[in-house]
Amino acid sequence: MASHETGVVGPYNVSFDMNTTMDYSVIVEKSSSGVTEDGVKFDRYNMSVQSTDYFAWIVLTRYSAPMLANITANAYIVQSALVGSGADEPNYYQPLIDGKPGVLGNFRFERQDLGNGQYEEGDLVVAASYSPDAKVQENGEYRGITNIRLLSTFPWEVTRDMLYDFHVEASGDQAASQTLSENQSQKKPQNQLQNASQDQSLNQSQVQALNLSQNQTTAQMPELPSYLRL
Structure with missing residues (x-):
């Protein structure tokens, strides 16, 4: 049974489903600010979903x-x-994410040799990006003031369902961060939704993956297979 998570993160209302029976925590991180290479200021609000083996x-x-x-x-x-x-x-x-055009990508780490002819498949890593408020401008360009990006190592079924019901909208609340309301599902009584006063530790590759600016690329992508559609 999926657990519905909803709450305020910075100036946004965020909601999504976690279709899993494993225990996990949703943590809202301290916000940060910066400036892009083109001189555009931005505010960044981070949150994480963490279990024993996935994030x-x-x-x-x-x-x-x-x-x-x-x-x-x-x-x-x-x-x-x-x-x-x-x-x-x-x-x-x-795929469409939150009803908007988005991009989803994935790769799998190499499988591990357990010996005696046995192997364990490597974790699947999924990344996604879209803008919930983008629209076509007068000059014909598709632009938005908000970007949402996700990086997940949860099993595909969990990440897929999370993105399927993922929704973000402006709340008008300018607070830096606020704890998501605790889910009351009896199937996961140990889920803890908590604030973190400091950013969680990330390895260098994760930091590089998440500190990105909006730029263009010439990457060409195939249509989303039916079994991966959100």
């Missing part, structure tokens, strides 16, 4: 000016996230 890192970035949010812009973010996490030849797809 999902969600980054919500609000820019001071509309940024490119077309397929090539999102493809660059996803490509950089996956390559920064160790991918050699990731796969790319173009």
